[in-house]
Amino acid sequence: MKRYFPLLFCWLLLLPAVAFAAAGSDPEEQFQRLHGYYQRLLNTDEGEKRENWQRAARALQELHRQQARQEVGAKSLYLLGNLYHQLYRRSGIPLDLAEAITSLQEVQGLYPNHPLADDALFYVAHIFLYEQQDWQRAEQVLKRLLDLYPAGDVAPGAREMLATIGGGRAGSTGSERPVLQADGRYKRPVAPAQPPETRRSASTDQKAERRIAVLPVRHWSSERYTRVVVETEAPLNFRSHLQENGDGPQRLYLDLDGARLSPRIDSPVKQVADGLLQRIHHLQTAAGGVRLILDTQTRLDDYKIFSLDNPHRVVIDLIGQPAPTPPPLPTPPPVMARPATGESLSLAQQLGMGVRRIVIDPGHGGKDPGAISPSGIKEKDVTLRISRLLAAQLRRQGNEVILTRDRDIFLPLEERTAIANSHEADLFISVHANAAANRQARGVETYILDVVASDDQAMRVAARENASSARSFSELQGIVQELLNHAKLQESQQLAEFVHQTTLTSLRGAFGGQIEDRGVRRAPFVVLIGAQMPALLVEVGFLSNPEEERLLADERYLNRLVQGIAEGINHYANNLSLAER
Incomplete structure (x- = not known):
């Protein structure tokens, strides 16, 4: 197999590595600085400290939020996926890989017509195949890539990868599986006795089928309130975490153990842009669960999560204020009268x-x-x-x-x-x-x-x-x-x-x-x-x-x-x- 995976970085590697500094007024300049800092993390001792990677990730997330509708928004999101993937290869923490997949899926979901959209899907397929050994999901992503971008620059590589995992066109050798090396390149191993699809135990698919399906989410919104309902085929354990972002928009994570995404979920990113909620991400995790990520449009005052049955579902209530507007001129408060009975007012x-x-x-x-x-x-x-x-x-x-x-x-x-x-x-x-x-x-x-x-x-x-x-x-x-x-x-x-x-x-x-x-x-x-x-x-x-x-x-x-x-x-x-x- 040709080394298509490193080509995904080519456009990034051509950019000059400049010193990382506070965000400037020009978005492209901010991106260049962040890319330069990313290169330093890859190639210097600064990459040994996790907080440096997290610092860069937060800066890229903020740049994308500010420039979501511009060219630099797509590039910053793609670089964020690269960054989290490289962090995972150093840390081995599944959460880092999950963040990489989410960011890359967002590139295609938010910018389907951008030149990086097919690259992002190809990158996701590589992660599924070579990091998670999830042949089935890699095949699904590759087929989706070829359906959406049959003439894209990564289409030849996608077809060759499909052939490698036994899901390609006629003439596929189907027996070679590139192995990921520490330097980020791939080499061909000695061909195994059987092609990968044959060697894969049926228990893998059976285990996936035993996972509880997560159905498409439903939501209702106003300026100050949003309710999200996640219906599942059976009860599930769940965990949540709210990622702080100063006074700005936040990200709420909901992890569902032992779950799989239903085929009825047709996109990894659901755009909402209504009330308090900007979008919802759906992610199948390496640990065999589902992660939902809720991006808010403003800072939350509070949130509540609880589960109900008949049918089984997890309910998320978000409570907050709409985007700030100039305050009206103050008016004197009304005089409060006491009830005649002497009881306190509600x-x-x-x-x-x-x-x-x-x-x-x-x-x-x-x-x-x-x-x-x-x-x-x-x-x-x-x-x-x-x-x-x-x-x-x-x-x-x-x-x-x-x-x-x-x-x-x-x-x-x-x-x-x-x-x-x-x-x-x-x-x-x-x-x-x-x-x-x-x-x-x-x-x-x-x-x-x-x-x-x-x-x-x-x-x-x-x-x-x-x-x-x-x-x-x-x-x-x-x-x-x-x-x-x-x-x-x-x-x-x-x-x-x-x-x-x-x-x-x-x-x-x-x-x-x-x-x-x-x-x-x-x-x-x-x-x-x-x-x-x-x-x-x-x-x-x-x-x-x-x-x-x-x-x-x-x-x-x-x-x-x-x-x-x-x-x-x-x-x-x-x-x-x-x-x-």
């Missing part, structure tokens, strides 16, 4: 917050029917009907209302909260209908999120709505403990008390004492996890109770129900304005 009252935008979430939907009554009425249909009526009532009162679903479709629980957060809603109301083994159980109950369920009944309701087992319910408590926003808990409690009381009053005004008060309760509901606003879940009645099943199909009952919920929201909003009166 945080929302102190900040003078109001209610403008409300997200209503009709529970269940699509393949998830929710509770089903003895006569076959589905909870998903009841909640959608009520939510539409409630939305109309609130709009008549001047509110902006968003429905998480307005037809019979399935939405994962975490997506519902993400919709509310990404729309920066002021309130989140999730509508459900109850069910119990005891057909005499009846009444209205209202829930807010908390770590511990109020009682056994609350725990059973949460487990049913979460579609979770007893074990996952206990695990869920740990998640809620970590994510619970105590300021929002206080506001949610107030909202729930207003809504619950006015709903009961409205229903009892028409239907008398047959409407049972089951109170305001607390439980760890998945649909409420991560809500950035006051949120509640209302159970409007029992489909398992014959009388309440009839009422939940009664137009008069439903109208009184939504009038009561809307009135409670109005009372809550008026209470918030108390601080400004």
Whole structure:
């Protein structure tokens, strides 16, 4: 095989090696300085210190961030891949090689028409083949390279490498495998008795197949919030690390052990450029796992990561501020009035917050029917009907209302909260209908999120709505403990008390004492996890109770129900304005 691999560096080696210095005003000059420092790391004792390589890597990352849309952006990213690969050959640390692969994949993903795009893919194929001995992935990359760049300058080398690993055109010798030497060159060994594809044990592919597939990620964003959901075929252990960058954008790493990338992920880089998130990288690691890298557009205030099941997924919530804008002229703070009762004001009252935008979430939907009554009425249909009526009532009162679903479709629980957060809603109301083994159980109950369920009944309701087992319910408590926003808990409690009381009053005004008060309760509901606003879940009645099943199909009952919920929201909003009166 010809030595194509060293040719990947030729354009770099022709550049003069100049002293490394602080970034100048000219991006090309900055790149030249960084390249010169890279050459010194390769050829002098300075390369013996890991911190010198890391220093250069940070500088290249910053240069790429600043010049992402310019020619120097592609070159800096390609050089970053070279740098990390050479660092790996000195350190043997898998993380360094993973960074090299990520950077090179980004070159092709971000700059598909750049002259270095095919070189970067060829470089990745070499790493897979000669550093990781991953013949299958090397073959995939080479075939992709030839599909995208059949006339590129590295295409002949790619075809020869395919022939070497048994996946090339007719006439392939298929029996020689170049060996990587310490000087970065390759030599031909004595031909083995069998070609590499034959010698490779089937257990390699079987082991890869046993890894758990990571499916394409989903995301929702606003200026101050982004939720990313990573769905997997089975539970996985995960680790995370946030790479600091002073006051600038950051990089969040999520490592999933024993995982593989699903074939449905068609690109190593997913461009987002929305809200707090710039892009998402997908990387198969040498250690037999998957690494996701989230590049932010600004510095984060906070982030949370937790896992859920049914289906199995990892949820990442990013919280921050949009890119800074010139501050407005300061205005005197409003005078805060104390409530007449002498009680302390809530945080929302102190900040003078109001209610403008409300997200209503009709529970269940699509393949998830929710509770089903003895006569076959589905909870998903009841909640959608009520939510539409409630939305109309609130709009008549001047509110902006968003429905998480307005037809019979399935939405994962975490997506519902993400919709509310990404729309920066002021309130989140999730509508459900109850069910119990005891057909005499009846009444209205209202829930807010908390770590511990109020009682056994609350725990059973949460487990049913979460579609979770007893074990996952206990695990869920740990998640809620970590994510619970105590300021929002206080506001949610107030909202729930207003809504619950006015709903009961409205229903009892028409239907008398047959409407049972089951109170305001607390439980760890998945649909409420991560809500950035006051949120509640209302159970409007029992489909398992014959009388309440009839009422939940009664137009008069439903109208009184939504009038009561809307009135409670109005009372809550008026209470918030108390601080400004």
